[in-house]
Amino acid sequence: xxxxxxxxxISKDTFxxxxxxxxxxxxxxxxxxxxxxxxxxxxxLESANQLRLDYDVTLLPPKKYFLPQYEERVTYDxxxxxxxxxxxxSKSNVIIGVHPYDIMALxxxxxxxxxxxxxxxxxxxxxxxxxxGTNIQKMSEQCFAPSMGCATIDYGYDLMLTDLxxxxxxxxxxxxxADLLNKYAxxxxxxxxxxxxxxxxxxxxxxxxxxxxxxxxxxxxxxxxGRFYEKDSxxxxxxxxxxxxxSCVLVCPTCYCFDIQDIPDLSLKKGQRLRTWDGCLLEDxxxxxxxxxxxxxxxxxxxxxxFKKGKYLFNRFGFVSCVGCGxxxxxxxxxxxxxxxxxxxxxxxxxxxxxxxxxxxxxxxSIKTGTIIEFAPKLATIVKKVPMTANETMFELKLDDExxxxxQPGQFVxxxxxxxxxxxxxxxxxxxKKGTFELCIRKLGNVTSKMHTLKEGDKVGIRGxxxxxxxxxxxxxxxxLFVAGGLGIVPLRSLFNYVLANRKDYGRVILLYGxxxxxxxxxxxxxxxxxxxxxxxxxxxxxxxxxxxxWTSNVGVITTLIxxxxxxxxxxxxxxxxxxxxxxxxxxxxxxxxxxxxxIIVSLERRMKCGVGKCGHCQINQLYxxxxxxxxxxxxxxxxxxxx
Amino acid sequence: xxPKVAFFDFAGCEGDxxxxxxxxxxxxxxxxxxxxxxxxxxxxxxxDDYHIAFIEGSCTRxxxxxxxxxxxxxxxxxxxxGSCATIGGINSLKNYQNxxxxxxxxxxENASLFDTYLARPIDAVIPVDAYVHGCPxxxxxxxxxxxxxxxxxxxxxPNYPVCVECKKNENVCAFERGEFCIGPVTRAGCNSCCVxxxxxxxxxxxxxxxxxxxxxKEVLIKYGLSVDDAIGKFKLYFGWEKKx
Numbered sequence: 001x002x003x004x005x006x007x008x009x010i011s012k013d014t015f016x017x018x019x020x021x022x023x024x025x026x027x028x029x030x031x032x033x034x035x036x037x038x039x040x041x042x043x044x045l046e047s048a049n050q051l052r053l054d055y056d057v058t059l060l061p062p063k064k065y066f067l068p069q070y071e072e073r074v075t076y077d078x079x080x081x082x083x084x085x086x087x088x089x090s091k092s093n094v095i096i097g098v099h100p101y102d103i104m105a106l107x108x109x110x111x112x113x114x115x116x117x118x119x120x121x122x123x124x125x126x127x128x129x130x131x132x133g134t135n136i137q138k139m140s141e142q143c144f145a146p147s148m149g150c151a152t153i154d155y156g157y158d159l160m161l162t163d164l165x166x167x168x169x170x171x172x173x174x175x176x177x178a179d180l181l182n183k184y185a186x187x188x189x190x191x192x193x194x195x196x197x198x199x200x201x202x203x204x205x206x207x208x209x210x211x212x213x214x215x216x217x218x219x220x221x222x223x224x225x226g227r228f229y230e231k232d233s234x235x236x237x238x239x240x241x242x243x244x245x246x247s248c249v250l251v252c253p254t255c256y257c258f259d260i261q262d263i264p265d266l267s268l269k270k271g272q273r274l275r276t277w278d279g280c281l282l283e284d285x286x287x288x289x290x291x292x293x294x295x296x297x298x299x300x301x302x303x304x305x306x307f308k309k310g311k312y313l314f315n316r317f318g319f320v321s322c323v324g325c326g327x328x329x330x331x332x333x334x335x336x337x338x339x340x341x342x343x344x345x346x347x348x349x350x351x352x353x354x355x356x357x358x359x360x361x362x363x364x365x366s367i368k369t370g371t372i373i374e375f376a377p378k379l380a381t382i383v384k385k386v387p388m389t390a391n392e393t394m395f396e397l398k399l400d401d402e403x404x405x406x407x408q409p410g411q412f413v414x415x416x417x418x419x420x421x422x423x424x425x426x427x428x429x430x431x432x433k434k435g436t437f438e439l440c441i442r443k444l445g446n447v448t449s450k451m452h453t454l455k456e457g458d459k460v461g462i463r464g465x466x467x468x469x470x471x472x473x474x475x476x477x478x479x480x481l482f483v484a485g486g487l488g489i490v491p492l493r494s495l496f497n498y499v500l501a502n503r504k505d506y507g508r509v510i511l512l513y514g515x516x517x518x519x520x521x522x523x524x525x526x527x528x529x530x531x532x533x534x535x536x537x538x539x540x541x542x543x544x545x546x547x548x549x550x551w552t553s554n555v556g557v558i559t560t561l562i563x564x565x566x567x568x569x570x571x572x573x574x575x576x577x578x579x580x581x582x583x584x585x586x587x588x589x590x591x592x593x594x595x596x597x598x599x600i601i602v603s604l605e606r607r608m609k610c611g612v613g614k615c616g617h618c619q620i621n622q623l624y625x626x627x628x629x630x631x632x633x634x635x636x637x638x639x640x641x642x643x644x
Numbered sequence: 645x646x647p648k649v650a651f652f653d654f655a656g657c658e659g660d661x662x663x664x665x666x667x668x669x670x671x672x673x674x675x676x677x678x679x680x681x682x683x684x685x686x687x688x689x690x691x692d693d694y695h696i697a698f699i700e701g702s703c704t705r706x707x708x709x710x711x712x713x714x715x716x717x718x719x720x721x722x723x724x725x726g727s728c729a730t731i732g733g734i735n736s737l738k739n740y741q742n743x744x745x746x747x748x749x750x751x752x753e754n755a756s757l758f759d760t761y762l763a764r765p766i767d768a769v770i771p772v773d774a775y776v777h778g779c780p781x782x783x784x785x786x787x788x789x790x791x792x793x794x795x796x797x798x799x800x801x802p803n804y805p806v807c808v809e810c811k812k813n814e815n816v817c818a819f820e821r822g823e824f825c826i827g828p829v830t831r832a833g834c835n836s837c838c839v840x841x842x843x844x845x846x847x848x849x850x851x852x853x854x855x856x857x858x859x860x861k862e863v864l865i866k867y868g869l870s871v872d873d874a875i876g877k878f879k880l881y882f883g884w885e886k887k888x
Contacts (some may be wrong), residue, residue: 036816037816037820037821038816038820038821039816039820041814059815059816060811060814064814068812069812070812239860240859241856241858241862242859243805243807243828243829243856243859243860243863244804244805244852244854244856244858245804245805245806245807245808245828246804246807246808246811247808247811250807250808250811250812251811261800264791264795266670266673266674266676266677266791267673267676268794269793270792275813277812282804282808283803283804283852283853283854284803284804298856331811331817333817333819333828333863334859334862334863418795419795419797420795420796421789423668446798446800447798449796449797449798450795450796450797453796484746543869563805631882638732
């Protein structure tokens with residue numbers, strides 16, 4: 001063939017030969033749609049006869065070849081540390097029979113896995129695989145791809161097949177596709193106008209095959225759903241029968257949330273770190289080690305799924321993250337996951353309440369592709385371990401490669417404990433401290449408890465620094481009011497000590513620090529020593545003081561200290577870090593003292609797993625705490641309902 | 645020093661201990677990490693000096709409670725293995741019937757010689773530190789729990805239903821094959837082994853923390869079960885969980 005971009009015709013016999021030639025080449029992994037019981041699934045092909053291009057929908061989308069259900073990404077050995085698997089070893093496939101909606105889904109995922117920090121394993125598989133698409137011959141009962149504009153596609157495939165009776169039309173979509181056809185297929189003929197015409201007609205017919213239709217244009221979805229966030233009864237009614245089984249999201253071609261697990265072998269010295277599919281509909285998806293579950297009702301989880309697809313990803317990427325394959329609805333036993341039903345109900349309710357909805361304006365988005373994600377932690381040595389309270393210990397760590405951590409105040413690191421797993425911790429030392437850095441860790445879950453048994457000289461893994469910290473540069477010249485509750489002092493200390501180290505660059509420095517009772521006071525000597533400094537105003541409080549303990553300062557919750565300080569709200573920036581419950585009350589009091597919203601800075605805690613804005617666990621509405629935070633300006637999150 | 649472990653059995657079929665005896669090559673790796681001091685199914689020796697006690701079977705008699713309490717006293721870690729021990733198991737089926745009738749069915753005219761009470765899981769009698777669910781438990785999960793304990797880690801057992809593993813394994817849903825499956829309320833961790841083999845989930849691992857039982861029953865009825873049969877689906881393994 002001399003012209004790549006043309007449409008070709010191949011007889012069905014010759015097509016079967018083409019497939020068999022591909023299978024015969026042992027350097028290729030050839031997979032295609034096969035029958036599985038009365039359903040269909042992508043699987044390895046042994047012969048062209050197995051290929052069922054007349055399928056309606058596969059059980060799982062071809063996503064499994066790019067983001068496998070279980071994937072080993074890092075191995076570890078207590079003796080040598082962590083080693084990331086070479087992305088080049090990722091298996092590539094020739095995938096035959098992909099429907100257009102599933103191709104569209106891969107295009108969505110490409111942007112997600114490329115954005116900001118790119119996933120080398122996913123991208124390597126995408127670059128090295130070949131997609132042979134097929135136009136839909138039979139549409140599943142639940143498919144609404146036409147409504148989403150994904151029933152046919154003109155891009156994203158290497159070859160695209162259309163069944164024309166005794167022959168296939170093959171549309172060549174890439175040089176890779178052309179080369180494949182050249183090398184493995186014989187008797188490929190040029191398509192005539194009648195064939196191109198026939199393909200056009202077929203594609204038009206496909207659009208009319210659907211039984212599932214929106215009563216409105218799908219372009220209204222982002223704007224419409226945005227108005228339903230607070231309609232609690234709507235979400236509660238629709239999710240009442242939810243089994244929290246996650247089926248809808250696990251079979252979704254555009255869902256990508258994942259979990260990370262460490263699997264030790266029986267030597268207990270070596271093991272692997274797996275990435276595996278997870279889902280935001282599952283009960284514990286947003287639960288943190290302290291036991292707090294940030295999305296603890298069926299209705300909240302159910303709503304999150306629709307918002308993530310209909311609104312959050314639209315805001316970030318400009319697409320509604322649904323291609324209309326219908327797998328969610330065909331896999332939902334109580335039959336509550338069908339987006340067509342939900343959005344039609346929403347539209348009906350909008351009409352009833354007289355809400356007029358415009359098409360959402362597609363946001364102006366420039367997607368930054370950035371650095372490659374580092375999956376393997378660096379080794380660090382515990383150089384000092386200082387117990388602070390019964391449950392909290394300060395660990396001073398030094399990276400084995402002798403580099404500085406290089407963090408901003410407020411950033412966090414992911415700490416790996418061999419055989420146990422990884423957990424996020426805010427760095428507690430100022431970047432002005434060179435050579436080592438400090439973490440103050442409360443004994444709470446598996447990683448933290450094991451961490452407490454480690455000794456000076458023991459090794460842990462470190463990924464990071466991660467996230468967005470405090471903007472210490474911007475705060476220069478400002479008066480600073482630090483408000484710390486309990487463990488909140490830990491990340492806050494990184495900024496506080498930075499400010500003290502550069503004291504002349506900042507205005508007034510006020511620290512209000514509260515904890516439950518005197519014995520829980522962290523950094524006791526350091527903090528109480530502040531009372532002797534005349535360039536720092538310091539006040540502390542405890543919620544209560546048991547009889548056997550001594551406390552001479554204030555007793556009461558942290559907000560009881562706020563009326564005791566005098567500050568100029570226009571010149572002051574408040575840096576507030578504490579347990580979730582504290583923010584609401586402290587912010588209310590600050591606002592009543594006329595502190596502008598954008599003068600309030602907070603740091604949030606969520607279940608951060610990947611730490612790079614992919615796995616979905618730490619998401620609060622459209623924001624990823626690990627990537628967009630953990631430090632946020634209050635003015636940026638006051639309209640984010642899940643934040644505070 | 646390797647931690648000493650001991651195995652104990654109460655009312656059950658010993659199928660879980662058999663899984664351990666069947667570990668094949670992995671048993672050698674395991675024996676590199678622990679010292680077995682008592683295991684009636686495979687050895688004659690017995691010692692009361694152990695750190696970790698693995699207990700199979702449910703407690704079905706008052707007098708078994710003393711033995712359990714003694715094990716708890718001797719061991720620093722108690723692990724319940726298999727459904728009978730973790731959730732009461734199929735022994736709890738008898739809990740739905742009159743106990744005198746049950747005794748007569750089993751022991752006939754000698755019924756008065758035997759004592760029995762409601763079948764219950766081990767944690768209804770003594771505190772349990774870790775669970776290996778399943779009927780029988782799988783070797784894989786047993787090793788997962790043992791490795792976690794040896795690493796000083798609380799074993800992570802899923803709190804999501806079997807459907808998650810079924811979907812990852814790309815099974816055709818049992819309901820689509822005309823089966824009545826209890827997987828949507830059953831705790832995963834078995835890698836959906838029964839459905840993988842073409843059958844359905846019976847619920848041997850017990851329910852997730854917050855099962856939506858009403859919805860599960862409605863699904864069973866929607867797919868053709870009578871209300872009684874739908875309720876019956878919860879009885880096979882969930883007898884104790886439902887009664888308590």
